[in-house]
Amino acid sequence: MDRDDRVESLGEAECLQLLRTVPIGRVVYTEHALPAVLPVAFEVAPDGRLILGLRAGSTLSRALDGTVAAFQADLLDPVGRSGWSVLVHGRAELVRDEAEFQRLLRSGPVPWISGGQQRMFVRITPELVSGRRLLTAGQSLHRA
Amino acid sequence: MDRDDRVESLGEAECLQLLRTVPIGRVVYTEHALPAVLPVAFEVAPDGRLILGLRAGSTLSRALDGTVAAFQADLLDPVGRSGWSVLVHGRAELVRDEAEFQRLLRSGPVPWISGGQQRMFVRITPELVSGRRLLTAGQSLHRA
Numbered sequence: 001m002d003r004d005d006r007v008e009s010l011g012e013a014e015c016l017q018l019l020r021t022v023p024i025g026r027v028v029y030t031e032h033a034l035p036a037v038l039p040v041a042f043e044v045a046p047d048g049r050l051i052l053g054l055r056a057g058s059t060l061s062r063a064l065d066g067t068v069a070a071f072q073a074d075l076l077d078p079v080g081r082s083g084w085s086v087l088v089h090g091r092a093e094l095v096r097d098e099a100e101f102q103r104l105l106r107s108g109p110v111p112w113i114s115g116g117q118q119r120m121f122v123r124i125t126p127e128l129v130s131g132r133r134l135l136t137a138g139q140s141l142h143r144a
Numbered sequence: 145m146d147r148d149d150r151v152e153s154l155g156e157a158e159c160l161q162l163l164r165t166v167p168i169g170r171v172v173y174t175e176h177a178l179p180a181v182l183p184v185a186f187e188v189a190p191d192g193r194l195i196l197g198l199r200a201g202s203t204l205s206r207a208l209d210g211t212v213a214a215f216q217a218d219l220l221d222p223v224g225r226s227g228w229s230v231l232v233h234g235r236a237e238l239v240r241d242e243a244e245f246q247r248l249l250r251s252g253p254v255p256w257i258s259g260g261q262q263r264m265f266v267r268i269t270p271e272l273v274s275g276r277r278l279l280t281a282g283q284s285l286h287r288a
Contacts, residue, residue, distance in 0.1 A: 007257055023222045026218075034214065035172045036214070037214060037216035037229075038229065039218055070178065070180070072170065074183050076168055076183055078167045083183075085181075085182065087180060087181055087182075089178055112225060112278065113150065128178070134256065134257055
């Protein structure tokens, strides 16, 4: 659908690599039967799964656990009108394994809102990964 | 649900005012029965409605027209871990009025991906507006 030669579709590996370069993404969940979007701190584990860092007891963690979630991140340059955007769909589940939880407490993503409160982690196992990069006006995929 | 005193809920007027300060937001729509999220150029009209600038013929404009859409924008500082996030729900419709369309061509939002192609505009009439601001660690809503 993107006939503009400034738009480049990205493969899954490249999408995950780009996700590793930003600390914050946006998770889509359902609240009161409406889609809601909230920024969250995250990281990409070596196995390609996403780990979201949340405050314990947040409505978000309850809303996500056991669902198929959508997660989006981007890095955009409004001046050059370039950048990238990646979208991941996958099953979300609270990290309940105690050893894994303790490991993430030490080295996992710190919630955007921490405030000294208890933390929890949601893991998203990517099933669909898509993304696109927008080149700056001077660039083109199809060079003469 | 936000017991952290660094989180401030925002009223509708303040949310719209914050939306006026950023050129790009993210629209949530349904594609292949899954929620999708895409960055779009937008602006807030004087009457509080959102105007999204899109390329003519984009799948996004067809997916949005006549639906209740969710639209999100934020401005986040990963270092200070502060910022704001605003979420709007409202009915989305293609701008079909010729005079309005011509006016937006002159002064409306330029699509993030323009590439010299034809443009179109989607208007979102806010029905639910919510947002929150995260203060930096040194700040608090409840000062001693």
